[in-house]
Amino acid sequence: MIGEISHLLSLSAVLLLSLVLIFNLFFSFNQSHSNQLILSMRLFNQACWLVFISFGIYIYLAISDDFSIAYIANHSNSQLPIFYKVTSIWSAHEGSMFLWIVFLIAWSFLFINALDKNHPLKKPTLLMLSLIILGFLLFLLITSNPFERILPFGAIEGADINPVLQDPALAIHPPMLYLGYVGFVISFSFITAYLFHGDFKLDWEQDIKNWSLVAWIFLTIGIALGSWWAYYELGWGGYWFWDPVENVALMPWLAATAFMHSLFASSKSDVLKTWTMFLGILIFALSLFGAFIVRSGIIDSVHSFANDPERGLYLLSFSGSITLLALSVFAYRLPSLKSSKLVVSGSKESFLSMNNILMITSIFSIFLGVTYPLIIESINGDKVSIGPPYYNTIFAPLILIAAVFIMISVDALWQRSMSLRSLFITMAIPTFLSFVSMYLIWTFASVFSLLAYIGIFSGLLIIFSYLYRIINNFFNKKYINKGSAVAHLGLGLLFFAVSMNSIFSYEKNLNLAPGQSISVNESVQEFYFKDIRVFSASNHDVISAEVSLLHDGKEISLNPQKRKYATRGQITSESAIHASFLKDTYLTIGDQLENSSWTFSLKINYFIKWIWFSAALMVLGIFLTIFKKKAS
């Protein structure tokens, strides 16, 4: 009964949103008619509340173990703690789509109500948002209904959550990522509304700037958390795999980063306006493409949901239609948009647009990497896989060029060209320092990899130029954009950490019986496998190894585990990690061999924590930017 109420509320939201669209599209085109807008806003807000309440009830259903609802029966269990009963809602397709839509509605609701009631774009934006929400609500209710009942008798017990997802990170990684993805519905709808409306004297940048920055923060945190989860919790042994689903999250991120930059340029000095609009549309289009890739089952990946072509077709046609709608208006209005100023070469904008081009190039390269196997397969049926070497090779030179432009633009001015002399001065010191540091690293490292050294050099270049600038400006009491400095330091540190990690990290596979001890290398002097224990925990059996290491003169004890879950019979591996400032010691236990010895995989990962620290710096930088804007 309660389930039906929840279902009915979502259905009523569909009705209300359809009313908003019908009412505005067919009955009046008079834009100054304010009562019509007031009524539409009320209908829209009520539709939003209906879905929020419907989702609230759905959470209650999950907590109260209503296993007559098929989705809850398949993904939850009465033995689960309440925390996991709630997170199990987004552990598979239907529920996570529901959450996705709730977030979509939340962003739209907040934005449209924050917009001034006399804003000329309020009505077209409202219509765009209603259309998008309606399309996805219908997708949810028609192809992936989370409210479906098991009739006539419900299940007595739930099938349990996938044990891999029985992790606190599940509570936060998907929601953050979704908040980021759907947050760009605002720039998408607002820009499309602007293009529809056709009054190009209006300023649109300020209205969506902070919304886009906040969405960018969520997207960045979401991606970083995903990689943190894979490394620390899931025991995948790495932080980034160029998996198709990681790639489809990276594409909107790159587009959003490019958008952010050109948004600054376009609001500061009236350049790149058309380009910025295109990016604003592109981000959400890429987010939708991501949703399509993950939910259609077209690509095999760790993240894919069950394969269902019907869902794929619906998602593809709906996402495609609204993207095409936006791009068509854009193309139609293109000739009348040519009013923005030209970029002065040698100005800050010019370097910024160069980096914009680089980001688009990387988006295109990733897109090609994702689709190339599909293209080849559709032509001759061969399976090809595109892995890290492709991406590393493509990204290394792009990163270097980007770093050089970032370094130059630190000192460049808006709208004014830069003299050759000051260009030389800006570049000389950071370049010199980077070469010296790289030489020092070179003497320490035993491996040579051109790509990794390009990455290290690029990272150092960015770090040194900003550090030099900060120190310089501090003594000269000159102004520096703190947000930008912190965010770019984060980026430089990211390049540096990723490349250092790839050079210095190594892996050893070991083979020991309990009680045995061996010396691995001069750094890990002793590896002592003390004992192995088998015991039962609440819903799984555990095999736990006790290992102690003498690593760089320090004694570390580690307990890698294997778990077997009762309900699903699934086996998961829990790595043991010891973290220090420079490196992580990462130990996984493998199989038991015939002679009662066990296999271990020991990984020493350098600079890995720095990767997430640099992501945090970038997020902090954008926070500073938002609050600086608020203060002024």
Added chain:
Amino acid sequence: MNQSLRILIILLPIFILVFFTKILLVDEDLKLSSFEAKNFPAFELDDLNGRRVQSESLNGIKLLNVWASWCITCLVEHPFLTKLSKNNVEIIGLNYKDSKSKANSWLKKHGNPYLFSIYDPRGDLAFDLGVTGAPETYLLIDSKVVGHIQGEMNQQKWETIFMPLIQQATQRK
């Protein structure tokens, strides 16, 4: 230039849409041959009776069941496998991390539904196959791995997972 750019902005997404629609529609019938099927890994092993196993013996439609005498769930699914073999489904065993004597006495005690059982005491072949534990069951069609079930094999899984795959494969021929 401007005109062609405008056309490109619209044509490129349409092209991408058409491409993915095509993939989605083709996906349906290709699922069998290209999305799951991979070649059975090369191996050189004996069966439980000490006879060398030929890779030709994997031709045709066969089930490969990973089992061991220490595995409790294997005992649970044993009656169903026996039923399948009586209905002329050809099942090959992969005896996993077990000893020959224990395995043979297990078969003697509970009955032998297998044509033969490959003896893989160190789990080498199992490793190449991607086995995570016993029991697991693979559907092989002409030495290609077409389907895969982890955990207990039963009537429901047989009907919903393997039967459709077998039907698709026979229709193709």
